[in-house]
Amino acid sequence: MGNWPFKSRSCSGPLILRHVSWARGGRAAAMLLAVGLVVGLALLLWAWRCCLGSAGSWTAKAGPRQPWGLVLWHRLVLWVLGLAVDLQRQHLEQVSKDGQQSQERLLLELLEGAGAAAPDLATFRKHYPLAQPGSDGAEPPASPAPRPGSWALLWSCFAAGSLLQGPVLYLDVLGRAYPEALSPRGTARFSWARSCALPAAAWPLPTLYCTPEGAGTVPSRAVALYLQLLFALRERALRALEAGLASELYDALDILRASWEGLAQDLARGRLSAQLELPEGTRHQLEGLLVPDTARAAELRAECARGWDGIARRLWPRLQVVVAAEPSGEQLYGEALRASVCQGLPFYCPFYGAAGALLGMNLWPEQPDSRYLLCPGWAFCEFLPVGPGAEGPPEAVLLAELREGQEYELVLTAKAGPLRCRVGEVLKVAGFHNHCPMVGPVRRLSQTLSVRGEGVPEERFYRSLRRAVAMWPGARLVDYVCAESGLLGASSGACAPHYQVFVELRGVRDLSEAQRYKLDQCLQEDFPVYRTFRFKGSIGPVRLHLVAAGAFRELRDTASPPGPMARVLRERRPLHFIQSRVIS
Template sequence: MLPSFHPSDTESGLRILEELTSDAGRIQREVLEEILTRNASTDYLQGFMCGRVDEELFKERVPVVDYDDIKPYIERIANGECSDIISAQPISELYTSSGTSGGQPKMMPSTEEELDRKTFFYNLLMPIMNKYVKGLEEGKAMYLLFIKPEISTPCGLPARPVLTSYYKSEHFRKRPHNSYNVYTSPDETILCEDSRQSMYCQLLCGLIQRDEVLRVGAIFASAFLRAIKFLEHNWRELCSNIRTGRLSDWIVDRNCRDAVLLILEKPDPVLASTIERECGNSSWEGIIRKLWPRTKYVEVIVTGSMAQYIPILEIYSGGLPLVSTMYASSECYFGINFKPLSDPSDVSYTLIPNMAYFEFLPVEKGDELTNHKVRCNGTRCRTPLNADNDPPEAKAVVDLVDVKVGNYYELVVTTFNGLYRYKVGDILMVTGFHNAAPQFRFVQRQNVVLSIDTDKTSEEDLLKAVTDAKCLLEPLGYILTEYTSYADASSIPGHYVLYWEIKAKDRPDRTDPADLPVAMEECCHRVEESLDYIYRRGRKKDRSIGALEIRVVEEGTFDALMDHCLSQGSSVNQYKTPRCIKSEGTLRVLESRVVGNYFSKKLPHWEPYNMPPSSSS
């Protein structure tokens, strides 16, 4: 099921991708047959299929479920019951999700074999990048990777983020050294459990080897920007280490320290002065190109909720391509971007058919009266949901090769590890096909919403509104660096609260201009104008929703928020700023740093919606 090839063999890798995508339907049937054959005797499948291995019976009897449905089985395994209640293969560990998209971390079952599948998936990335970017074998990647301390379940199974599992595995530590996985960071710095020591040492190694760096990045845009902010605060100390050839005393992790000292071989005052000159400028526009002049692209995920970081990444990168290579989660690795140099708003992922069995639930927005358009990868899509107006009977779960271009679906997976017809919670839009395999844009997470009354604002709706409003700050020389939201029901009527962290684009020490309050009030109004019909009706006609509020927080607040979430169990690699605050502790972090409050002083536009006249038959 997993073809073998060397990742540096571009021709073989591309050929395998062509074979997989050309015969996607057959491969999907074989994947399902293998999963059902392996796991027919598990308690879960026995309860629905009585030991039979049949695709039609599977679709007829096995229900489509979400995490709450499978959580009891996973908790039983965590507490010591045999894996065969859901998986014929022993569950070797549980992957913990970040918990920042939907509120609470989840645990997903995994087996030893899954590491083979992930390694195969990672190896497919290199042939694609070699096709579009030449000369990667001539240098290294400053790719910032982190692990998180793991915990043990009551029965002793490790519970840890999926990337922590991979970086600790033999698959990563004994990986073949080729152009795609030679890093400036020694493994010891990646495997350091103290994220601050790890960040410092990885940046130090990346600066020392700056002339060898051909690409920079992290998993998510948020993690990479955190590294840039860390560099802003620590470049003087880093330069002192380079100038003297001595590593700071507070780096106490022995393995990490020894590995860095092998790279920090001797004093280099010339390099230190070069870095000081670039970092000492009042503007950090283009700082990545200046510090790592041979860099060909920035590799970070900038689709979905990460799209809002694109403007500030473009400032720091100086026009370098922003490359999102893959689409994956704790449940399963899904798809690869076959056109990695495409604009972030145009990124589509081709689902790899031997990763899992994929099904799709058609999505419709029946509650919205307007011809509402969602946003894909941070930009407005041309086709509204339900554009095909299929009858209800056509809205059944569909297979991978049967999805329709332009339609929207919620992803459902059946994995080799014990998940059966599991709703991942991601909404995708079909943009086309590569051979027989469909390509998808990530649209939004399901059920991540703000709501006061009958209004339901999704994560993507909020991103659209914030994107429209933040443009009002640019003429004043300010940019929005981060945001989140909260549905405040403590007053009547309740209202939306947005927390914004802003900074001056050119002069970090700039004081607030006199016209900033006026601009912020207009931002509040612009957000409201950008929200949907139901919200605007609640504000203007029903008066069931109060005026939207923006609370500006001091610089560094979202770093503190990330630190808080990490202390609660999130991982640096997987962290995504929660777009809707549900935790009292998280809210306290934000509230303690508010420096200004602004409200919308105008009601948004709203008119009664008149249904179009029905045509006579």
């Protein structure tokens, strides 16, 4: 049901496009038919508003409706989006061939305030100074796309370079790789946002989701994930699990582990637990969507009693894919999901973004390692070479100058900002599609441990930590964070600067001092500079602390706004929170 109503007849590669028949009749005929499409789509959107209400609230109206009505509407919207897909793919294919020209057009737009008549790079760099990491304005303000109204939605689906170009292409890529993933109400969404819990993909296709919007906008993140899990459990025929971050899906399925009896009771009664703290209006609205389902509640109890490995596919037998972002710092959650509750399911991360800007798309969901085509028409980017061969003061290069295999620090320039902003994200060029790079995020510079300039990046620290945990019999790493001792102030004592590491483990209750010292030994073996400082005594030994079960989920619940997990804490408030959960 969920696949596109029509597909390209010729598809020798992921971006090879067919020319739609109306384009052959000439530009005038194309424009005439485009006007007809606009009028027809306007009528469709008018019907959408009348029948389903505003985008995202369709669930509240869908209950009394016959199932065929929902399916018919869903396929109709898919057909409309299918028309837009060909145009958007054609546009993306063209700009990926002329990436430098697209960047020059953006550069000229940025220089309008400087009175430049041509995309002059020297004038741009003089007008927009390069911000140093950590300076004011060093990260452009996040600017989430505004939620479009009916006419804006209609136009954006077809307009080149629009806010909805990424979501429309994402739906196409997902539907091609997993044909049933676009079934009506076939996707469960796990995410928390107080203002709007709908992802961008829901704007053109809200009937894709079985989780009501109100479930993601409640005041508490933990309650939001519980509610979204409850509505997901109602739909046995789910095809996809989707989350803004891997940690959100991880925490939602951890709630399943901890609260499955309460979830089963809510399913059987068709009512929400009185223990959930909810605004009265929200509770009334959500309970109006529930009906008692004792059979599904019994199935949930039986599957949870069998254990947790592979439970996602046992609860939802038709599940095809997990869609979740795994930025730096979220690797641990993706690994834990693949190893246990989501065993056997492919994972797909569709977008790459930084500092609130959407920068690239993953058009190859079948690849095990996510790679993203940098879309040159979406943001003006520069790149500072890092790593081997990048000694000396960094000199920014442009998109056309990138080299395969090289790592670069990303620099973005926002039209609203006065600076070229170093966002602290390091990318590696994995290859090229046409003339545009395919990149993968490597690390966040802000997540580097360094008390004497030794520079231990987060992804390499994680490898050392996993190696140490493997030396602790029976232990399994659940979560961790680090902090530099200087953040503790006088409470860190009079010893040399050192790392404070907080871990949550399963399988062990405590560790001996010799076992804790294994982490320091692994760091010395993996980082010669660190070993030198330890030998001199200018860096003290790692101090390792065990925290109570669930401490890190509570930490994420208190984060505002929610974002990728910080592995190196830079603020005292989260550090004091996790210190208060230390048990050993």
